[in-house]
Amino acid sequence: MLRVENLHLAYGRVTALRGVSLAVEPGAMVSIIGPNGAGKTSLLGAIAGDVAAQSGRILFDGAELRGLPSDAIVRRGIALVPEGRHIFASLTVRENLTLGATIRADRAAARADIDRFLSIFPILRERAGQPAGRLSGGEQQQLAIARALLARPRLLMLDEPSLGLAPKIIDQVYDYLAEVRREGVAVLVVEQNAGRALAASDSIHVLNGGTVRLSGSGAEVMQHAGFDSAYFGVAL
Amino acid sequence: MQIIADAIALGGLYALTALGIGLIFGVMRLINFAHGDLIAASGYSLLIAAGRPVLAAVVLALLAAVVLALGTERLAFRPLRRADPASLLIASFAVSVFLEKLLIVFVDSRPKGVDFLPGLAAPVELFGVRLQQLQVVTIAVSAALLAGMTWLLRFTRIGLEMRAAAENFRMARLLGVRANRVIAAAFALSGVLAAAVTVLFVAQTGVVAPRMGLTLVVIAFVSTVIGGLGSLPGAALGGMLVGSTSMLLQAFLPDELRPFREAFVFLAVIVVLLFRPQGLLAARGLRERV
Numbered sequence: 001m002l003r004v005e006n007l008h009l010a011y012g013r014v015t016a017l018r019g020v021s022l023a024v025e026p027g028a029m030v031s032i033i034g035p036n037g038a039g040k041t042s043l044l045g046a047i048a049g050d051v052a053a054q055s056g057r058i059l060f061d062g063a064e065l066r067g068l069p070s071d072a073i074v075r076r077g078i079a080l081v082p083e084g085r086h087i088f089a090s091l092t093v094r095e096n097l098t099l100g101a102t103i104r105a106d107r108a109a110a111r112a113d114i115d116r117f118l119s120i121f122p123i124l125r126e127r128a129g130q131p132a133g134r135l136s137g138g139e140q141q142q143l144a145i146a147r148a149l150l151a152r153p154r155l156l157m158l159d160e161p162s163l164g165l166a167p168k169i170i171d172q173v174y175d176y177l178a179e180v181r182r183e184g185v186a187v188l189v190v191e192q193n194a195g196r197a198l199a200a201s202d203s204i205h206v207l208n209g210g211t212v213r214l215s216g217s218g219a220e221v222m223q224h225a226g227f228d229s230a231y232f233g234v235a236l
Numbered sequence: 237m238q239i240i241a242d243a244i245a246l247g248g249l250y251a252l253t254a255l256g257i258g259l260i261f262g263v264m265r266l267i268n269f270a271h272g273d274l275i276a277a278s279g280y281s282l283l284i285a286a287g288r289p290v291l292a293a294v295v296l297a298l299l300a301a302v303v304l305a306l307g308t309e310r311l312a313f314r315p316l317r318r319a320d321p322a323s324l325l326i327a328s329f330a331v332s333v334f335l336e337k338l339l340i341v342f343v344d345s346r347p348k349g350v351d352f353l354p355g356l357a358a359p360v361e362l363f364g365v366r367l368q369q370l371q372v373v374t375i376a377v378s379a380a381l382l383a384g385m386t387w388l389l390r391f392t393r394i395g396l397e398m399r400a401a402a403e404n405f406r407m408a409r410l411l412g413v414r415a416n417r418v419i420a421a422a423f424a425l426s427g428v429l430a431a432a433v434t435v436l437f438v439a440q441t442g443v444v445a446p447r448m449g450l451t452l453v454v455i456a457f458v459s460t461v462i463g464g465l466g467s468l469p470g471a472a473l474g475g476m477l478v479g480s481t482s483m484l485l486q487a488f489l490p491d492e493l494r495p496f497r498e499a500f501v502f503l504a505v506i507v508v509l510l511f512r513p514q515g516l517l518a519a520r521g522l523r524e525r526v
Binding site: 048050069070071074075079080082086088089090091095098099100102103147148151 | 393396397399400403404406407408409410411412413414415
């Protein structure tokens with residue numbers, strides 16, 4: 001479904017990605033792990049059209065995405081929950097959800113989906129009319145995921161979904177991602193919380209210095225003799 | 237009552253201008269000083285339409301401001317959308333000077349009289365108070381437009397997208413909000429507001445000039461800063477406060493101090509910003525445009 005081939009991205013003289021390649025199949029969960037500055041966020045940003053890659057290919061169902069703006073890419077079926085959630089703090093919870101369905105022409109079905117998400121996340125239903133800025137971090141994460149899913153993506157990308165959340169809330173988030181997968185949505189997650197990603201994913205890519213150092217299933221990556229050097233950049 | 241009506245009328249005029257500036261700043265982080273030239277172009281449309289029915293003149297003024305607003309967005313500001321705010325500001329000055337010189341070359345640099353809606357100078361008695369009809373019309377039009385803008389922003393899809401874009405443009409695009417559509421809508425609305433200000437302003441002053449919008453825009457910009465840059469309710473509130481304060485100072489300052497009323501207004505602005513530098517209704521997240 002998604003194929004990233006030999007992707008290069010730089011911000012001026014600072015190189016973020018050096019020839020990254022990976023694939024995500026329908027319904028799969030793929031995690032990108034790595035230390036700060038590894039290029040994880042840049043990779044998701046390039047796929048979502050938020051930042052421009054200089055070379056390489058980003059193919060979604062065989063069609064090239066590189067060069068398309070982010071508002072066109074979400075229409076192709078890729079939604080991003082960025083790091084920090086970026087909910088619209090001054091808008092109500094319901095308005096945030098309505099914005100998630102911006103690209104949909106089926107307004108009645110979109111409203112029904114909003115109500116469905118409000119019943120899946122009861123705390124959001126309780127606060128539907130309140131400014132989203134009043135939600136806690138975990139509630140904001142729920143809102144950000146629900147908002148992204150309202151676009152009915154076939155690939156959901158999440159940047160650090162566990163960052164700043166309590167372990168119990170992280171479990172809830174990953175439980176919900178498992179449900180999303182069962183509905184056929186592929187999930188691409190960037191995580192520093194390597195343990196959580198390793199347990200939940202079909203495949204893992206260890207990114208460091210803008211390069212994929214190691215790839216495989218969770219067990220393969222964990223047991224690989226080069227994991228520490230791939231993750232930390234040095235042999236421990 | 238007369239003074240209060242004056243204060244509200246001037247406040248409404250500034251609020252409409254400030255809202256036009258605030259809309260564009262909200263979605264583009266552009267302080268559009270060319271907004272004053274929309275007012276001037278709209279004013280000259282009233283001059284061209286002199287002698288024709290009032291409705292035709294108003295429609296022509298509206299078309300001139302909206303078409304010019306959309307034209308400047310498409311030709312000047314869209315290519316610079318990724319530029320930093322300083323470059324955008326300089327571009328807006330350049331567009332403003334260009335449009336002003338066009339008016340001077342093709343029309344005249346001297347102010348011209350326009351006999352627009354002279355009947356509104358007549359008095360009218362309202363709740364036992366004699367007011368000028370023009371004051372009543374100005375207050376009514378300002379209130380209607382502010383209410384209309386509030387409705388549009390709160391209850392329509394494009395309004396929701398504009399509010400989202402004003403708070404976090406990058407995230408709005410990631411959700412599929414079309415940048416070109418939202419920004420063009422903001423420019424078109426700023427054109428509508430500029431035309432409304434022009435109609436009321438020309439009806440009051442009876443004069444058009446190439447730089448007629450400059451003072452209004454400078455005061456409107458100050459109003460948006462007081463209200464909170466990036467906050468649309470803040471822009472309207474700031475405009476209303478600056479206009480009302482200015483008119484109240486005009487009424488209550490001793491005669492020898494009246495020529496300096498603007499100095500008192502700006503002193504008040506400085507005091508407000510000392511205690512609340514983010515403005516009265518601070519905007520959420522001032523982020524880069526992409």
